[in-house]
Amino acid sequence: MSSEKEKILTVNLSKALRAPLKIRAKKAVKLVREYVARALKIKEVVLDSNLNEAIWRHSISKPPRKIKIKVEVEEETAKVSLAEKT
Secondary structure: OOOEEEEEEEEEOHHHHHOOHHHHHHHHHHHHHHHHHHHHOOOEEEEOHHHHHHHHOOOOOOOOOEEEEEEEEEOOEEEEEEOOOO
16 A cells, blocks of 8 residues: 655755755755655655755755755655756
8 A cells, every 4th residue: 555645845945045055955954854844744855866956956055946846756755856847
């Protein structure tokens, strides 16, 4: 019984800009994990490498302010990837 559902979410990463310069991208990744876990009430969140690269693209000190993600839920695991550009 694998119930699979898919959602598109927009995550605001502006709180990462309050962190010191050298840990902003790391904080942005943590914010994505926390947002998905809180929104879908799931403990285990797995990020895709393309999403990670999109956050780190402009260096450690300049993560994006917002990012659009696609979340696929399979039982107790949420797989998060970058939403397709439309």
